[in-house]
Amino acid sequence: MQKKIILYILIALALAISLLFLVKEVKLFQSIDITPEEKPLIGSQLMYIPTSEKDPEYGNPGAALVIVEFTDFGCAKCQKIHAILYKFVTAHPLAAKMVWKDVPTSGWFSAGSKQAHEAAYCAFKQNKFWEFTNQVALDRANLKDYNLKKIAEGLKLDMGQWQTCLTADETKNKIQNSMDLASALGVNELPGVFVNNKKVTIPDDVNFEEMLNNFIKE
Numbered sequence: 001m002q003k004k005i006i007l008y009i010l011i012a013l014a015l016a017i018s019l020l021f022l023v024k025e026v027k028l029f030q031s032i033d034i035t036p037e038e039k040p041l042i043g044s045q046l047m048y049i050p051t052s053e054k055d056p057e058y059g060n061p062g063a064a065l066v067i068v069e070f071t072d073f074g075c076a077k078c079q080k081i082h083a084i085l086y087k088f089v090t091a092h093p094l095a096a097k098m099v100w101k102d103v104p105t106s107g108w109f110s111a112g113s114k115q116a117h118e119a120a121y122c123a124f125k126q127n128k129f130w131e132f133t134n135q136v137a138l139d140r141a142n143l144k145d146y147n148l149k150k151i152a153e154g155l156k157l158d159m160g161q162w163q164t165c166l167t168a169d170e171t172k173n174k175i176q177n178s179m180d181l182a183s184a185l186g187v188n189e190l191p192g193v194f195v196n197n198k199k200v201t202i203p204d205d206v207n208f209e210e211m212l213n214n215f216i217k218e
Contacts, residue, residue: 041206046197047185051099054121054174056129059089059097065215070101070182070192073120074113078191079137081202085193086134088212095216100129102178103190115166117175119148122165128155 049068051057069085071078089098102121104114116136123132135151136142142151152162165171182192185199193200195215202208 041201041203041211042195042198044198047194047199049185049194049197050181056100056120056124056133057097058086058100058130059092060094061097063095063097065092065096066099066196067096067212068099068101068194070103070178070185070187070190072103072105072113072190073116073133073136073143074105074140075190081191081193081208082133082137084208084212086130088209092216100133101182101192102175103182103187103192104175104179105190113143114175115145116143116148118166118171119152119162121171121174122162123152123155123157125165126157126161128157131155 051068067085067089069082071082073079085098089096102117104117106113120129120132120136123129132151132155135154136148139147141147149159152159185192185194191202193202200211202211
């Protein structure tokens, strides 16, 4: 009988200790701030973003508002944001300029992305970059080689020059340089957008078109 009493006491003590430990863990968990850190929509740091004659531009070369986009054909959000940027610059051709930087990614959803970027650059060499990219963006299937070729043919590119360009070191280096620059600037998610050398954060709940219009008002 005495042994049973001792056993019950030990069990009760173990339960009490476990309960105290549980209460302590709950209090510790409650004290942790799990509120996500809000990033400013526009970064305060000015970044140096080199551009060259090899970078496709759209809009007024001398515009006061310069938008640089690091983007990928295989990224759905990139395509959405690019469409907004293109529409914005089209509506404000004197006030704004957009500069395209290639950041093809690898993965299931980005299959064919790199060759699409190379193909677009080779269209750029024949002054048909924006026409080419706008058609590629219409359908993910356009990332495939044969569809890229069909687009090039439809734009009446010099196919000999275009195909030679696809395998040229200049083309590979151009794409790689853009990727390296994105990494150096801390672009860890796409699209990466900079307005007048300041990084812009684009949450899903923000009206990006309205945000761009505010830059014009300023």
